[in-house]
Amino acid sequence: MYGKGILKGLSVTWKRFWDTYTEDISWVLRGKKRYNTTEGIAHRSSKDTKGIFTVQYPEEQLIVPEEMRYVPFLVYDEAEEGKKEVRCTSCGICAKVCPPQCIWIVRTNDPATGRPVPVPTEFYIDMDICMNCGFCAEYCPFDAIKMDHDFDIAAYDRSVYNLEKLLKPASYYASIRPENAAREDEARRAKEAAKAAKAEVKPAA
Amino acid sequence: MATPLTATVDLVARFPDSVSADARPGYTGFIVKKENLVEVATAIRDEFGYDLLTAVTGVDYLAENKMEVVYHAYKTTGGTGLIFKVQVDRVDPVEVPSLYDIWAGVDFQEREAYDLLGIRFTGHPDLRRILMWEGYDGHPLRKDWKEPFFEEEAKPFKSRWPDGQHTFAENKNPFRDNLSFPAGFDPEAYQPENEDDLYASLERFRSKGADDALKTDHIVVNMGPHHPSTHGVLRVAITLDGETITGLKPVMGYLHRNHDKIGERNTYLQIIPYTDRLDYFNSMSNNFGYVTTVEKLMKIPVAERAEYIRVIMAELSRIQNHLIFIGMLMNDLGTMYTPSLYAFEERELVLDIFEAVSGARMMCNYFRFGGVVRDIPDFALQKIKDLVYERLPSKTDEMERFLNENEVLVARLNGMHVLNAEDAIRYSVTGPVLRAAGVPYDLRRADPYSIYDRFDFDVAVRYNGDMMDNYLIRFDEIRQSLRILEQALKQMPEGPINSQKPQYQVRVPAGEAYGRIESPKGELGFYVVSNGKPNPYRYHVRPASFVNLQAVEKMCVGAKIADFVALLAMLDIVMGELDR
Numbered sequence: 083m084y085g086k087g088i089l090k091g092l093s094v095t096w097k098r099f100w101d102t103y104t105e106d107i108s109w110v111l112r113g114k115k116r117y118n119t120t121e122g123i124a125h126r127s128s129k130d131t132k133g134i135f136t137v138q139y140p141e142e143q144l145i146v147p148e149e150m151r152y153v154p155f156l157v158y159d160e161a162e163e164g165k166k167e168v169r170c171t172s173c174g175i176c177a178k179v180c181p182p183q184c185i186w187i188v189r190t191n192d193p194a195t196g197r198p199v200p201v202p203t204e205f206y207i208d209m210d211i212c213m214n215c216g217f218c219a220e221y222c223p224f225d226a227i228k229m230d231h232d233f234d235i236a237a238y239d240r241s242v243y244n245l246e247k248l249l250k251p252a253s254y255y256a257s258i259r260p261e262n263a264a265r266e267d268e269a270r271r272a273k274e275a276a277k278a279a280k281a282e283v284k285p286a287a
Numbered sequence: 288m289a290t291p292l293t294a295t296v297d298l299v300a301r302f303p304d305s306v307s308a309d310a311r312p313g314y315t316g317f318i319v320k321k322e323n324l325v326e327v328a329t330a331i332r333d334e335f336g337y338d339l340l341t342a343v344t345g346v347d348y349l350a351e352n353k354m355e356v357v358y359h360a361y362k363t364t365g366g367t368g369l370i371f372k373v374q375v376d377r378v379d380p381v382e383v384p385s386l387y388d389i390w391a392g393v394d395f396q397e398r399e400a401y402d403l404l405g406i407r408f409t410g411h412p413d414l415r416r417i418l419m420w421e422g423y424d425g426h427p428l429r430k431d432w433k434e435p436f437f438e439e440e441a442k443p444f445k446s447r448w449p450d451g452q453h454t455f456a457e458n459k460n461p462f463r464d465n466l467s468f469p470a471g472f473d474p475e476a477y478q479p480e481n482e483d484d485l486y487a488s489l490e491r492f493r494s495k496g497a498d499d500a501l502k503t504d505h506i507v508v509n510m511g512p513h514h515p516s517t518h519g520v521l522r523v524a525i526t527l528d529g530e531t532i533t534g535l536k537p538v539m540g541y542l543h544r545n546h547d548k549i550g551e552r553n554t555y556l557q558i559i560p561y562t563d564r565l566d567y568f569n570s571m572s573n574n575f576g577y578v579t580t581v582e583k584l585m586k587i588p589v590a591e592r593a594e595y596i597r598v599i600m601a602e603l604s605r606i607q608n609h610l611i612f613i614g615m616l617m618n619d620l621g622t623m624y625t626p627s628l629y630a631f632e633e634r635e636l637v638l639d640i641f642e643a644v645s646g647a648r649m650m651c652n653y654f655r656f657g658g659v660v661r662d663i664p665d666f667a668l669q670k671i672k673d674l675v676y677e678r679l680p681s682k683t684d685e686m687e688r689f690l691n692e693n694e695v696l697v698a699r700l701n702g703m704h705v706l707n708a709e710d711a712i713r714y715s716v717t718g719p720v721l722r723a724a725g726v727p728y729d730l731r732r733a734d735p736y737s738i739y740d741r742f743d744f745d746v747a748v749r750y751n752g753d754m755m756d757n758y759l760i761r762f763d764e765i766r767q768s769l770r771i772l773e774q775a776l777k778q779m780p781e782g783p784i785n786s787q788k789p790q791y792q793v794r795v796p797a798g799e800a801y802g803r804i805e806s807p808k809g810e811l812g813f814y815v816v817s818n819g820k821p822n823p824y825r826y827h828v829r830p831a832s833f834v835n836l837q838a839v840e841k842m843c844v845g846a847k848i849a850d851f852v853a854l855l856a857m858l859d860i861v862m863g864e865l866d867r
Contacts, residue, residue, distance in 0.1 A: 087692030094689040095625065127639055129673035135632050147639075149661070151646035174448035179791040181557035183442055189449035204451055215560035215652045220660065221791045229646065 098132075105133030118142055148259050151216045151229035153209050154185075156248040157255050166249065169226035171200035176218035176227050184211035185218065205248060209241040225266045231258045296335050296369055302327055309372060313584075313798020313817070316357075316370030321383060324373050328389050331360055331369060338712050339363050339728075340390035342801065342812050342829040343397060345404040349430040352377045354406055357814065358386070359801055359829075363712055363726050365733035370801070375406075385411035392715025394837045396829075403428040403547070415485070418540040418866065424469040427545055434548075435459075441552050441822040485524055485536060505533060508848070512541050516619050516852040519862030523839075523855075525848065532843045532851060537836055542866035550826035555581055555656070555793050558826065563650040565811075565830060566864040568608050571600040571641065572806040574654035579736055580802025580813040581656055584795050590786040593658035594738045595779040599671065600641070600653065601804075602768040602775070606679060607634040608807035609719075609761040612859050613686065616758065619856040620699060626690060633682050636674060643667035656793055658785030675772045683765050691759070700754040703850065705857050706842055707752050714838040718809025718831055720858060723760045724752035730805035737804075741778070742771045757857045764807075792821050799825075808859050809835055828867060832860040 109116040116122040123142055126135060137144055154176075158166040172189040188204035191197060218227045230250075235241065256263035298306045298317045305323035309316045319327045331337050337360035346355045353374050361368040373383050385408035386393045397408040398417040405426035408414055416423060425432050436459040438444050446452050486507060511522035520541035526534040546565065550558045562577045563570035575597055582589060589597075611634055614627030638648040644663050645653035653660055663671070690696055706716065708724045721728055727748040731739040747763035749756035787793075797819040803812040809831030816825035835858045842854050 084694055087694050087697065091689045091693045094685055098629075127636065129636070129670070129678040131632075131636075135635070147643040147664075147667070149644065149646040149664070150642055172449070175791060177448040178443040179554075179556065180447075181442075181553060181560050183444050183447055186447040186451040186453040187449065188451035198449070206451065206453070208455075213560055214647060214650065216646055217556070217560070217652075217791070221789065 102133040120145065146231055148261055150231055151214055151219070152233045153212055153214065153230050153235065153243075154207060154216075154218050154227050154248075155230045155250045156205065156245070157226055157228055157252050158249050159252050166251075168201055168249065169224050169252075170202050170205065171224055171226070172198070172202035172205075173200075173223070175221055175223065179217045179221050181215055181217065182211045182213050184208040184213075202245065205245040207243045207248060209235065209243055225270070228255055228259070296331075298327070298331075298335075298369075298371070301330065301334075306371075309370075313796060315799075316372060318372050318374060321373050321375055324384050325386065325389070327371070328358075328386050331371065332389055335369070336362050336364075337369050339717075340386070340392050340715055341368075341717070341803070341810055341834070342814060342827075343386075343393050343400065344814055344825075344827040344829070345400040345406050345428070346816055346825045347377070347404055347428065347430045349377070354381045354404065356383050356400065356406060357799075359812070359814075361734070363721075363728045363733075365728070367734060368801070379405070380407050381405060382407045382409050384409050385414075387411050390715060391713045391841075392834065392837060394714075395833060399833075402426070403545070405429060413536075416540075418543040418545075420540070422469075424472075427548055428551075441820070442554060442557060485538065510851070512538075517855065518615070518860055519865075521860070521862060521865070523851075525843075525851065527848055530847050530849070532846055532848055535840050535843050535851075537839060539836075539866055542862045544867065546867035547825075547827055550828075551823055553823075554791075554821045555795055555823060556791055558823075559654065560650065560652040562828075563652055564863055565828060565867065566806065566808060566832065566861050567649055568611060568861060569604045569807055570649060570651045571604040571653060572804065572811060574651065575601050575737070576802060576804040576806065576811045577813050578654045578656055579804060580800050580815050581793075581795060583800040583802050584798055584815060584817055585656060585793065586796075587657050588786050589737075590658040590783050591780055592662075592782040593784045593786075595775050596644075596659050596663060596784065597654065597737060598739070598742075598775050599663075599772060599779075600644070600651075602772050603637050603640065603671070603674075605768045605807040606765050607637040608859075609765050610634055610686070612761055612807075612856075613690070613758070616853070616856045617690070617696075619852050620696070626686070629686065629689070633679065636670075636678070640667055640670055640674070643670070655785060655787075655789070657787035658783070660784075662784050671772075672776060675769060675776060679765075680769055683762060683769075687762055691762075697755070699853070700758055702751075703754040703853070704846075705752055705754055705757050705854065706838055710841050711752075711838065714841060716809070716835050716838045718805070718807070718835065718859075719747075719760050719764060720757060720809070720835060720838075722746065722748045723756040725750040730803060730810060734803070736802070739771075742774050744770045754853060754857060795819070795823075803829070806831055808832055808861070808864070828864075830864040830867060832858070832862075832865040833867075836860055836865060 106116060118141060123137055123145055125131060126137060156170055158168045161167045172187050174187055177185040177187055184207055186206050187202050190199050190203040192199050216229050219229045299308055305320040306317050306327060309318050339361045340358060341361055342359040344357050346357060348355060354377050356373045358371050359368050375381055375383055383406055385397055387410065395417060397411055398414060400406045401408060401414055402416040402419050403426055436456045506527045508525045508527055509522060510525060511517045512520040522538040524536045524538060525532055546561065549561055559574055559577060562573040565573045610630040614630030617626040618624065641651050642648045644667050645651040706720060706724050708726050711721045711724045711726065725748060727746045729746040732746050744767045747760050747767055749760050795817040797817050799816045801812060801814045803810050811831050812829030814827040815823050818824040839855060839858060843851050846854060
């Protein structure tokens with residue numbers, strides 16, 4: 083029969099249409115909210131999703147996974163009296179590995195000794211050029227530069243971030259990437275413990 | 288499981304006077320004398336059976352004062368390839384005979400080599416610039432060419448660290464744009480040249496009616512560069528006789544950024560995120576192709592678990608690509624978005640997985656030399672299993688139920704000729720279009736890379752070469768990909784995800800390598816020449832879209848103008864890869 087295939091196809095559309103209502107009603111009957119809740123958004127991006135699939139940005143926002151990367155930021159540890167201990171030592175690996183070469187760092191030398199000071203004087207990232215590849219965070223040996231989750235950074239002018247704008251506390255890092263932060267802290271502590279143990283052994287020998 | 292044919296061909300014995308083996312360390316293949324190139328190439332095709340010439344590219348050996356053209360020929364029955372090269376003195380005009388008459392598939396690639404390296408292919412029927420515009424100053428891939436705000440020969444640039452004396456590139460250029468002009472050129476007084484060359488190239492298709500017939504004229508229609516159905520900024524100049532297409536030329540390069548040159552400035556690692564931007568639907572496949580090539584050069588093994596992760600990602604990528612193809616084909620045929628949005632739902636779920644493992648939905652940058660960046664998190668692995676075992680098979684069925692029997696669609700697709708096998712091979716077409724024409728040529732089987740020889744799957748093939756087959760073969764491939772995924776998920780071992788220590792500058796021994804993978808759109812090849820430095824000496828991409836587009840002329844001539852959009856959709860081109 084001519085038209086059977088069209089009807090068959092329309093039955094799929096009809097089912098999808100039907101699902102948008104039954105799905106909404108079933109959430110209401112279960113006493114749950116399908117929209118504007120984390121549970122609802124998570125369900126909408128799971129394998130069981132049916133009915134309305136879209137997420138109404140910006141009222142609703144997709145749940146970003148931990149590994150999600152946007153632009154880089156610099157991590158500092160909070161010391162007493164609000165002092166910022168910048169983890170960055172201005173070693174320059176991030177600037178070297180950066181594919182579009184959007185990181186530039188000024189390293190300072192100690193005027194007395196002439197040796198480099200392990201703190202950056204200036205640290206710039208040109209966010210307009212940054213390609214969000216995550217190499218800087220991946221190859222930083224000091225866990226000092228990490229990729230942010232904050233993606234609402236549209237601006238009218240050129241976004242060149244300086245040190246002040248790049249620095250974010252370690253607690254913020256732990257809040258966006260709990261698993262990574264825990265793993266890295268663990269590794270750092272183990273390394274320090276090993277160093278301390280080595281230092282203890284040395285005088286004895 | 289069929290083992291690939293690895294017969295080595297002794298070209299030197301066949302042509303003792305004109306062919307010699309390439310003896311440079313790290314290089315393979317044969318060097319053919321320029322005078323005998325056409326003769327040798329004919330023998331390679333006819334006597335030795337290498338019917339598919341996939342990649343043609345040039346290399347500028349500035350120090351040796353040589354220009355080299357490298358050809359990669361393969362058999363459509365499978366097996367390893369035959370590499371042959373021509374070396375000519377680097378004195379303008381650099382001339383090499385064109386192989387257009389032997390393999391029509393060299394068309395665009397020779398034009399590209401002419402455009403970017405200034406190698407003139409004598410006998411090429413339409414040797415014009417292809418990616419850069421007519422009148423462009425110089426040939427950018429020559430090693431002595433420098434861009435307007437040239438900073439340094441290779442990255443990392445010294446100005447970034449430790450003194451941070453960086454200045455913005457846009458401030459260095461008087462026009463605040465990446466432009467330089469030939470001497471004596473005044474941009475204010477410039478009048479664009481007419482495009483006689485382009486239209487002249489269409490002229491040869493003009494039909495010659497009988498003298499006493501009614502005098503008719505042909506119409507030239509320019510489609511694009513902003514036509515929505517050209518999948519991006521592609522312009523196509525078409526000559527029409529009534530409604531019938533009599534000639535057609537794609538004009539491209541609107542999105543050109545010289546990926547090859549960027550690659551030669553980058554370190555090996557830095558290229559990986561750039562490959563994401565080639566075929567932006569399948570960044571995982573692009574990563575795959577590039578890292579396999581460099582691993583070939585480095586001769587390093589890949590961690591076992593990483594091999595499986597790579598296959599899983601590449602196949603998920605193929606599934607979402609084909610779903611989008613189906614959706615977008617429907618858009619091109621005039622359905623208003625419903626099928627494409629259904630397809631987008633599944634793609635969205637696949638992209639969620641990519642985001643969870645790699646950090647980005649589209650620009651994944653997930654592969655590293657020797658493995659991958661990180662292991663799949665548990666919840667993402669569960670998501671993959673849910674999709675592969677439950678959702679994707681049923682949704683593929685649903686899509687088929689939705690569309691396949693639709694009378695309007697069937698009437699539109701059935702019997703609408705795309706390409707036959709001979710033409711597809713002649714024009715170096717690979718991927719689903721070639722397989723829909725009845726040639727079971729899939730690199731995962733024909734020349735297995737990674738661990739594809741461990742999986743039990745069929746090469747999807749259909750025999751009519753019409754639009755219906757081109758459409759249905761995508762469903763077949765989704766099914767086969769799901770089969771591979773099921774096996775990969777079952778077999779995936781525990782273990783490290785990289786065989787190497789993480790390092791930001793890898794050592795790549797001198798030599799050349801051509802790596803190719805079956806990307807969802809066809810053969811994606813990378814040709815890398817290393818001279819032992821941290822940056823590749825030559826880095827060339829052989830994109831599937833670019834090479835497949837050569838056949839569009841053949842496909843469309845004789846068809847109606849209304850069919851053009853659908854025929855172009857069959858090739859599944861993507862501009863990021865086409866224009867590079």
